[in-house]
Amino acid sequence: MGGGTEAFPDLGKHCQLSDCKQLDFLPFKCDGCHKVFCVEHRSYKSHECPNSDHNSRKVLVCETCSMSIEIPRNSKGGEDEIALMFDQHERSGDCDPKKKKKPTCGVRRCKEILTFSNTSSCKSCEIKFCLKHRFQSDHGCKSNRVPAVAAAGRGGGGVRPFLVALAARNGQDCTKKTNGSASASKPSTSVKAY
Numbered sequence: 001m002g003g004g005t006e007a008f009p010d011l012g013k014h015c016q017l018s019d020c021k022q023l024d025f026l027p028f029k030c031d032g033c034h035k036v037f038c039v040e041h042r043s044y045k046s047h048e049c050p051n052s053d054h055n056s057r058k059v060l061v062c063e064t065c066s067m068s069i070e071i072p073r074n075s076k077g078g079e080d081e082i083a084l085m086f087d088q089h090e091r092s093g094d095c096d097p098k099k100k101k102k103p104t105c106g107v108r109r110c111k112e113i114l115t116f117s118n119t120s121s122c123k124s125c126e127i128k129f130c131l132k133h134r135f136q137s138d139h140g141c142k143s144n145r146v147p148a149v150a151a152a153g154r155g156g157g158g159v160r161p162f163l164v165a166l167a168a169r170n171g172q173d174c175t176k177k178t179n180g181s182a183s184a185s186k187p188s189t190s191v192k193a194y
Contacts, residue, residue, distance in 0.1 A: 017041045031055075060085060065095045105130040107139050 005011065005023075012025040015038040028042035029035070032051035044052035059068040060082060069089050075081055089095055105112040105128075112118070112130035120134035121127070124141050133139040 015041055017047050062086065062089060062095060064090075064097055067094060103128065105133055107133045 012023050013027040013036045015022045015024060015027070016035040017037060020038060020041055022038045022040075024038040027036045027038065030037060030042070030044070030047065030049055032044060032049040032054050033047075035047075037047055041047045058071040060071060061068055067089070069085055071082075071085070103114045104110065105114060107129060110130060110133060112132065114128055114130060118131050119128050120131060122129060122134070122136065122139065122141060124136060127139075129139050
């Protein structure tokens with residue numbers, strides 16, 4: 001049962017699912033069982049492919065060091081084989097309990113584990129923090145480095161003066177006056193009329 005029509009016998013193929021046998025002019029060849037199927041039966045699940053996991057990778061996770069150990073494709077995955085793989089892993093020298101410790105936030109008492117999605121690196125002190133402590137005021141940044149915006153402004157990099165002044169403030173509150181005069185902090189109440 002090759003396929004095609006009377007006029008074009010080499011065109012298309014019949015679906016090899018026993019209930020379908022539909023002639024499909026753009027057939028799909030399954031990379032698991034190597035049979036030809038129509039668009040409706042091309043997925044592993046729809047034609048119940050016996051080799052659906054031929055491209056799958058299976059791993060075991062070591063409880064000591066949290067390292068993943070790949071199971072070979074030809075392995076049956078029995079308990080004896082798994083025990084042998086763990087034994088080989090422990091004897092290889094790669095199993096180190098120190099590797100299990102995950103990186104945490106740089107703030108002293110914060111226990112947040114840093115992952116790909118919740119890590120922020122401070123541009124001044126170059127320490128990694130969780131999102132809660134990502135701002136310099138939140139982690140008490142003690143760096144003496146000049147922020148990048150201020151350095152760019154001094155070099156004439158086209159940065160607006162407001163951003164340079166903001167970066168030069170370096171966390172100081174502009175509403176507090178350091179000269180101690182009470183009259184300077186009071187707003188003027190006199191109004192001139194013309």
